[in-house]
Amino acid sequence: MRLALGISYNGQAYEGWQSQPSGRTVQDRLEHALTQFAAQPVSTVCAGRTDAGVHGLMQVVHFDTALHREEFSWMRGTNRFLPPDIAVQWARPVPDAFHSRACATARRYAYVVLESPVRPSVDAGRVGWVFRPLDDSAMQKAASMLVGQHDFTSFRASACQAKSPVKTISRVEISRRGAYWRFEFQADAFLHHMIRNIMGCILQIGQGHQVPEWMGQVLEARDRDAAAPTFSPDGLYFLGPVYAPEWNLPSRTAAYDWLP
Template identity: 45%
Template sequence: MAAPLRRYAMGVEYDGGEFSGWQRLVRPGEPDLRGEATVQSTLEDALSFVAGGRVDVTCAGRTDAGVHASCQVVHFDSSAQRDLRGWVLGTTSRLPPSVCVRWCVPVAADFHARFSARARRYRYRILNRSVRPALQRQYLTWERRPLDADAMHRAAQALLGENDFSAFRTVHCQAPHARRDLQYIGVRRDGEVVEMEVQANAFLHHMVRNIVGSLLMVGRGEQPEAWIGELLAGRDRTVAGPTAPSSGLVFVGPRYPADCQLPAEVTF
């Protein structure tokens, strides 16, 4: 008699620099003739080896090419009899050095990595000095001109709340609407690094990087602080700042209600 399917949630950390984004580019089981590696296909191949059969995963939030994640959350179903340590260490042993599984826990059958999440968090880091970085360069964006982080923080507060973020979405965004609830945004300086943290119920395609691109114009003194609020109200992507590079962006992770019984770092 076949073992019943069980659903698991998994926390995954990855360096997105060598991947063409999160999303698998071909249907499950089909060969990738383009040779473009994605985090999803790489993780699914490793999980399938451990499970001894095909495993597909669903993530909390897709990331673009070059974007990193400190705790992406996925769910998957499997009838394979493996202990949690086996899922974590076995899968990680089949992954490249740029990806690892941090934890794995059983969850209810109705848990969904994307739809059960109530918020998502991102962090963007900018090295603000006259000389480009040598260390940590794949996790930073470099800005040689002085930035006023306090002005950037004040300007960003105009984005709080539920708003139409059309001014900060890419033309390729496939979301049916641009309304999102931005719950927190903060910009601070720590020595030579300017860091932005942002949390919302969900994000549009390139939304965080487009916000950063506009805030950089405020930080350099090219636009007044009030300009960010004007962009939001105007809903016109063509007059906002450029899209900031992907290298400085990290998906910190989603957040779930406590009754999902996931690790504290992804729980409200």
């Protein structure tokens, strides 16, 4: 049978999602826990890889197994072997045709950024930080230039393995609650470091170092050197993939209600 799991994690202690020789990745810890629970090797495929320090509110993975257990058993049994900062939120049997990455029609991320003269403390690693005031109108104008299908070469990491730099961003939303800003992105797919590089530019504009029109110039340049430095992974959350209703999978976890 094929199973899909929804995973949440705090990425601060890990070297990203994808398995590494060090074993200090979220995928390594998850597969180790699943293997212990199932008493047989388990290999997973994820909806979207995340960088070191990036958090996940609903990463989705799938895997095949001959072991039959109730959904709650897969959730609670696997969580027994996971560290406190990783947890299976739900488990669902899915058809063999389901593929966590290929069946996703979109992916969603959110950046939470603290605007304060004082650096984060209790929320260190969970939020990004700027100490200069941000201009909402300027950032909104700049962000609107990113919506649609574009060549995002200027926001692509040199190590990116994507076949094409052309992606379609369907939504960029910027909101504020107190001292915390939330930047939410949805696209068919993202390039390596794409959101972190976009955020570097948005914050340069928000702090008045560049005018909003600069975002369009960076986009048109198709040159990584034209953009701002990559922003810190602190405060970046993978909200999860979007699937067609026919797969009958959850679209959110309880952590959505906690995130500002």
